Amino acid sequence: MSQTHHNLEENEQNKGEVQYLFVGNKAGLDxxxxxxxNKIINETTQSSEFYKRQQMKRExxxxxxxxxxxxxxxxxxxHIKLLKIKKExxxxxxxxxxxTQFDRVWVHFDMDMxxxxxxxxxxxxxxxxPVAVGGMSMISxxxxxxRKFGVRSAMPGFIAKKLCPQLILIPCNFEKYRKAxxxxxxxxxxxxxxxxxxxxxxxxxxxxDYLQQNNINSDAQIYDLCHSIRxxxxxxxxxxxxxxxxxxxxxxxxxxxxxxxxxGQFQLINDDEKVKDFMKDLPIRKIPGIGNVTEQIxxxxxxxxxxxxxxxxxxxxxxxxxxxFEHLVSSALGIGRSWHEEEAEKKSLSVSRTFQAIxxxxxxxxxxxxxxxxxxxxxxxxxxxGKHLAVSFKNVKFQMRSxxxxxxxxxxxxxxxxxxxxxxxxELLPTEPLRLIGIRLSQLIDQNEIKxxxxxxxxxxxxxxxxxxxxxxxxxxxxxxxxxxxxxxxxTTYFSNQENNxxxxxxxxxxxxxxxxxxxNLGNVFNHQETSNISLKTSEESKLxxxxxxxxxFLSLIxxxxxxxxxxxxxxxxxxxxxxxNIQKQTKFQEIQLNEKNQINGLQQFQLRxxxxxxxxxxxxxxxxxxxxNDIQNxxxxxxxxxxxxxxxxxxxxxxxxxxxxxxxVSERLSQIxxxxxxxxxxxxxxxxxxxxxxxxxxxxxGSQNQIPSSVQQRETQMIPEPTLQNQQFQSQQINQTQYFxxxxxxxxxxxxxxxxxxSQEYIGMMMSEDSSKLDVRINRNVFPNKMQNExxxxxxxxxxxENAEFMSQQYIEHNSGSQINNKKRIPADALTPQQMxxxxxxxxxxxxxxxxxxxxxxxxxxxxxxTFVNSHITNCMKVQEEKFNKLEQNNSQQNSQNEEKKPxxxxxxxxxxxxxxxKQSDKKNRKSDQKKQQKSNFTLDSxxxxxxx
DNA sequence: ATACATACC
DNA sequence: TACTGGTATGTAT
Numbered sequence: 001m002s003q004t005h006h007n008l009e010e011n012e013q014n015k016g017e018v019q020y021l022f023v024g025n026k027a028g029l030d031x032x033x034x035x036x037x038n039k040i041i042n043e044t045t046q047s048s049e050f051y052k053r054q055q056m057k058r059e060x061x062x063x064x065x066x067x068x069x070x071x072x073x074x075x076x077x078x079h080i081k082l083l084k085i086k087k088e089x090x091x092x093x094x095x096x097x098x099x100t101q102f103d104r105v106w107v108h109f110d111m112d113m114x115x116x117x118x119x120x121x122x123x124x125x126x127x128x129x130p131v132a133v134g135g136m137s138m139i140s141x142x143x144x145x146x147r148k149f150g151v152r153s154a155m156p157g158f159i160a161k162k163l164c165p166q167l168i169l170i171p172c173n174f175e176k177y178r179k180a181x182x183x184x185x186x187x188x189x190x191x192x193x194x195x196x197x198x199x200x201x202x203x204x205x206x207x208x209d210y211l212q213q214n215n216i217n218s219d220a221q222i223y224d225l226c227h228s229i230r231x232x233x234x235x236x237x238x239x240x241x242x243x244x245x246x247x248x249x250x251x252x253x254x255x256x257x258x259x260x261x262x263x264g265q266f267q268l269i270n271d272d273e274k275v276k277d278f279m280k281d282l283p284i285r286k287i288p289g290i291g292n293v294t295e296q297i298x299x300x301x302x303x304x305x306x307x308x309x310x311x312x313x314x315x316x317x318x319x320x321x322x323x324x325f326e327h328l329v330s331s332a333l334g335i336g337r338s339w340h341e342e343e344a345e346k347k348s349l350s351v352s353r354t355f356q357a358i359x360x361x362x363x364x365x366x367x368x369x370x371x372x373x374x375x376x377x378x379x380x381x382x383x384x385x386g387k388h389l390a391v392s393f394k395n396v397k398f399q400m401r402s403x404x405x406x407x408x409x410x411x412x413x414x415x416x417x418x419x420x421x422x423x424x425x426x427e428l429l430p431t432e433p434l435r436l437i438g439i440r441l442s443q444l445i446d447q448n449e450i451k452x453x454x455x456x457x458x459x460x461x462x463x464x465x466x467x468x469x470x471x472x473x474x475x476x477x478x479x480x481x482x483x484x485x486x487x488x489x490x491x492t493t494y495f496s497n498q499e500n501n502x503x504x505x506x507x508x509x510x511x512x513x514x515x516x517x518x519x520x521n522l523g524n525v526f527n528h529q530e531t532s533n534i535s536l537k538t539s540e541e542s543k544l545x546x547x548x549x550x551x552x553x554f555l556s557l558i559x560x561x562x563x564x565x566x567x568x569x570x571x572x573x574x575x576x577x578x579x580x581x582n583i584q585k586q587t588k589f590q591e592i593q594l595n596e597k598n599q600i601n602g603l604q605q606f607q608l609r610x611x612x613x614x615x616x617x618x619x620x621x622x623x624x625x626x627x628x629x630n631d632i633q634n635x636x637x638x639x640x641x642x643x644x645x646x647x648x649x650x651x652x653x654x655x656x657x658x659x660x661x662x663x664x665x666v667s668e669r670l671s672q673i674x675x676x677x678x679x680x681x682x683x684x685x686x687x688x689x690x691x692x693x694x695x696x697x698x699x700x701x702x703g704s705q706n707q708i709p710s711s712v713q714q715r716e717t718q719m720i721p722e723p724t725l726q727n728q729q730f731q732s733q734q735i736n737q738t739q740y741f742x743x744x745x746x747x748x749x750x751x752x753x754x755x756x757x758x759x760s761q762e763y764i765g766m767m768m769s770e771d772s773s774k775l776d777v778r779i780n781r782n783v784f785p786n787k788m789q790n791e792x793x794x795x796x797x798x799x800x801x802x803e804n805a806e807f808m809s810q811q812y813i814e815h816n817s818g819s820q821i822n823n824k825k826r827i828p829a830d831a832l833t834p835q836q837m838x839x840x841x842x843x844x845x846x847x848x849x850x851x852x853x854x855x856x857x858x859x860x861x862x863x864x865x866x867x868t869f870v871n872s873h874i875t876n877c878m879k880v881q882e883e884k885f886n887k888l889e890q891n892n893s894q895q896n897s898q899n900e901e902k903k904p905x906x907x908x909x910x911x912x913x914x915x916x917x918x919x920k921q922s923d924k925k926n927r928k929s930d931q932k933k934q935q936k937s938n939f940t941l942d943s944x945x946x947x948x949x950x
Numbered sequence: 951a952t953a954c955a956t957a958c959c
Numbered sequence: 960t961a962c963t964g965g966t967a968t969g970t971a972t
Contacts, residue, residue, distance in 0.1 A: 050962050114959095138963040140959085153959085156962040199959045291957045324969095350965060390952090398962085402953060438964085956969075 037150035037163060044162050053398040061293065065300030068319045072301070075318050082314070089313050092322075096330045101248065102270035104208045104338045107226055108245045108253035109188060109233070111181075112262035114201035115141040117240045118180050119170045131168045132160060137354075140172060144262060177201075183237045191229060194340045196250075201242075204250050206340060222246060223267050230265065248275065251336025255286050275334040279306045287331045306332040345444070349382060350390075351375040352438025357396045359433045361425075367437045368421045375439050376414030383448065385410035386441035389417065391424040394436035403428040404440075412447065857881075 045051045075081055111117065115133035120126055120143065130146035132139045136157035149164035160167055181200035188195050192205035207225075211217070216225060226244050233242050241263040245256025248270040259266035268278050284306055285295040301319065303309060309316055309332035317325050330336070351374040358364060368391070379386065389411070390404030403424040411417060421439050857877050 045962080048961065054962095134963085137961075140963085154963080158961055202959075289957070293956060321970095344967090346966080347968095348966065352964060354963065356960095388951095392954095400954070404952060406951065436963090440966090952972085954970085957967085959965095 033150065040150075040162050041159055044159050049397050058296075061296050061300065065297055068297070068301055072315050072318050085314055085317050089317050092317075092326060093313065093329065096326060096333060096335060099330065099335050100272070100333070101335075101338045102272070104206055104248060105211060105222060105270065106247055106250050106253035106338065107191075107205045107207050107229075108247075108250070108257040109184075109203045109205070109229070109242050110244070110254075110257045110261070111184060111201035111233075111240060111242045113141050113143050114180075114240075115172065115177055116143040116170075118176050119173070121180075121239055122176075123170075126168055129168055130164050130166060131170060132157070133170050133172055135169060135171060136161070139169070142167075180237050180240060184233055184240070184242070187229065187232045187236050196340065196343075204253065206250075206338075219267065219269050223265070226265050226267075230263075248334075249336035249338040251288055251331065252278075252334055254288060255282065258286065279332060279334045282306045284309065287328075289327065289331070345446075346382065346384070347444060348440050348442035349375060349378050349384060349386065349444065350438055350440035351378065352392065352436055352440075354394075354436045357433035357435050361429070364425060364434065364437065365422060368425060368439070369418055371437060371439050372418035372421055373414040375417055375441060376412060379412045379441060382444075383446055384441075384444040385412045385447045387411075387443035387445075388441070389420050389424065390438075390440040390442070391421050391428060392436075392438040392440070393428060393430055393434050395430055395432035396435050397432055398435075399432070401428055401430070406443070410443075410445065410447075411441070417441065 042051075075085065116131050119133055120131060127143075128145070130143065130149060130151065132142040132146050132151055134140045134153075134157055139151065139153055139155050139157050139160050141153050142151040142155075142160070146160070146164055146167055149160075149167070151160040151164050151167060157169055161169075177200050184201070185195070185197060185203055188203045188205055191207050191210045194206065196204040198204070207222075211222065211225075216222060223246065226246055230242055230244055234240065243257050243261040243263060244265040245253045245259060246265065246267040247253040247256045248268070252268055252275070256266040256268050268274060283304060284290050284298050287306070290298070298304070298309075301312075301315060303312060303316075309328050313329060316328055320328065351371050353367065353371060355367065358367065387407050387410050388404060389407060390402055392400060392402035394400050405420065405424060407420065411420070417439060
């Protein structure tokens with residue numbers, strides 16, 4: 001302990017001398033040998049590309065400085081403008097001054113030459129020699145002996161060696177530093193549990209509360225406290241020293257910590273005059289956020305000290321944008337953030353590597369491959385998935401280029417990263433050899449947090465509100481509210497972001513953009529190679545080639561009927577009527593046989609059924625939240641009741657189905673913003689209730705009376721083999737009747753004898769939404785054993801099963817037709833025990849992303865594990881169809897050119913028109929009935945098309 | 951939304 | 960042999 005004190009005091013005695021000398025990177029080379037050092041550096045580097053690049057940048061800065069000076073001169077000629085600016089300056093200054101706060105005490109601790117100190121602790125024999133941590137290419141930290149030679153951090157090792165040939169270079173050992181850092185921070189947490197930290201060797205504390213609790217009032221006491229904290233750090237880290245600054249806000253504390261480095265401390269009293277004095281001669285570069293470039297430019301207009309910012313506030317106002325101006329002015333006044341910011345989630349992950357220059361695409365691809373794997377590793381470790389990918393290059397001339405893209409799905413795997421990165425690279429082919437490649441994944445979310453981004457697009461009224469209840473936790477943490485980031489020295493770390501949200505911090509940088517990569521025929525850099533891969537990986541491609549979304553056979557089908565239409569107009573309605581009648585018959589058959597209404601509500605229905613992690617499903621919501629559900633149901637009926645149920649009870653189910661899909665998901669989806677809020681509220685209250693409910697599995701209802709109980713469905717889910725990406729062929733699996741009856745007799749609460757039909761379940765595909773929740777897509781078909789094969793599929797429903805209760809329940813309610821909700825046929829199954837549910841969940845989690853078949857065009861899509869991809873396909877598919885239908889309708893109305901002036905715009909209109917036509921022509925015949933039935937069993941897009949023609 | 955630049959450790 | 964790597968964010972288009 002006495003040793004400790006001795007060390008500290010001994011070093012603090014030096015502070016007068018050392019104070020402005022070796023104060024780190026920002027101070028530049030203040031050594032006596034400055035000129036000599038500069039000479040060596042220049043000799044060492046002047047022929048290098050790096051040096052040339054620096055020169056070029058310097059010229060750019062000079063250019064900008066020149067422009068700024070011109071603007072200042074011009075403005076000063078214009079007296080009216082000048083007066084206006086003066087007035088604005090005064091107003092702003094008043095505003096800014098009001099932000100002054102002296103009621104908090106901030107302390108910034110900063111370990112001295114941290115990495116080197118860690119190394120020297122293990123190698124005390126080196127402590128009197130010049131030592132640096134780093135390599136020949138880059139030095140992280142140098143001790144103070146080495147700094148006397150001009151060795152600094154962020155200096156390449158070979159230059160440092162020139163400056164100081166006896167310099168000892170020690171490679172980085174981050175584990176060691178991290179451990180030491182933990183010890184360091186552990187001490188500080190006692191004084192501020194909300195401590196912010198921007199790196200291994202730094203910590204910002206607001207110790208106001210601690211001072212109050214411990215009755216520490218005087219400035220001297222505060223000073224002594226910090227001294228004792230530093231002693232504790234010294235003890236706890238086994239002899240590492242730190243420096244500290246005490247000030248009224250975070251920014252000032254940080255600046256102060258630099259004043260008496262190393263192993264010293266500086267206190268700035270919370271007093272207006274003291275702060276003013278302190279800022280007066282402070283070099284602008286000390287202000288966090290003013291870096292090399294800003295410093296040079298400010299110096300270019302002869303502003304070196306903070307006080308000059310205030311003296312020449314008008315020039316600053318002229319040269320900088322509002323918020324930059326505010327930043328500079330408030331900093332010069334010593335105003336900074338004096339409260340803690342909420343810790344922000346990590347926003348991006350990146351890996352970049354420098355290497356020996358490479359030129360060929362093969363080499364580039366190889367690097368991309370390696371970097372992708374590293375990045376994927378990181379992403380997995382962080383449990384993050386990202387939606388935005390950027391590739392950046394640095395060529396041998398140190399020019400940077402980047403290419404980025406917003407993805408239509410969240411990714412994490414190295415294969416996915418690599419694939420997209422290579423696509424981006426295609427458009428970024430370099431003209432010069434490369435020395436660095438980096439890949440960054442951003443728009444991150446926790447891989448477990450998001451739910452149902454996927455299908456919500458198709459089944460929700462409004463895209464975003466769907467995710468609300470589940471997204472809340474994540475949106476809190478990743479919200480834009482907390483701009484400041486503890487891990488960064490960003491401006492908002494030091495300054496209030498309350499008024500600076502749009503801060504234009506570096507207005508000095510814009511004009512040089514053109515100069516970079518603007519020479520060397522960079523226009524030819526882009527290489528538009530055709531993608532041979534049809535799979536629709538990006539929305540971009542989807543937009544470019546919407547027809548790719550449609551299965552070729554489907555397109556030919558449309559063409560076929562189009563041509564038939566021209567040949568034989570009169571027969572067009574056959575198909576339609578035929579299928580219509582069949583459906584009607586079947587419906588009636590079931591109604592009679594089972595004495596049930598609304599058993600078969602559509603040939604195809606989307607039902608959304610969800611299981612959340614507790615196994616809650618939507619029926620719970622219904623029984624416990626009738627009012628909410630009724631509200632939503634009423635909305636549903638308002639929307640569809642007239643068209644679907646009242647006027648056309650016997651309507652072809654295809655029409656109902658497609659109408660719903662197309663209306664809800666294409667037209668209506670676009671016009672629902674105003675409803676968002678109330679829906680969100682409903683969802684929230686509903687999901688709250690769902691959360692508080694007892695988990696229970698219940699029978700799936702709707703679509704067919706002979707629904708397989710959910711428990712059986714879950715078992716079946718377990719039996720579906722994991723498909724592999726290699727197996728590009730669509731996989732499906734059916735429960736045969738025997739299996740089904742077996743299960744039914746085991747589990748079902750529906751009497752076996754009552755069955756008039758047997759439902760088989762066909763596994764269509766597995767999707768995974770962005771958050772990795774699984775969406776299990778199946779078609780349930782009612783099988784009537786007595787019927788002929790062609791006719792056996794009397795009814796079928798598409799189901800999407802999901803784990804997520806909150807959203808899916810909402811979706812379920814919203815997207816089930818009213819009849820199903822009115823029926824309330826859901827029968828609670830035996831409640832599963834918690835263990836059973838756990839087992840089921842485990843098994844569910846075994847599923848991997850896989851192929852998905854578009855319900856509209858039947859194209860088999862490789863979803864790459866993400867529903868978003870499928871979504872974009874379906875969206876486009878629907879759009880294309882709608883266009884197609886509209887076109888057909890136009891042709892039709894032109895041909896018929898009768899009474900109608902209005903051309904149908906929406907699918908809904910098309911449907912109505914068609915149905916009218918159909919009713920009129922209901923006497924026509926069964927010519928192509930076999931074909932039709934087949935197609936119908938496949939979802940009847942073709943029959944739909946035919947109807948359009950009628 | 952994308953590309954480039956700046957800042958920080 | 961020759962000037963990092965990770966993250967955030969500002970700025971312009």
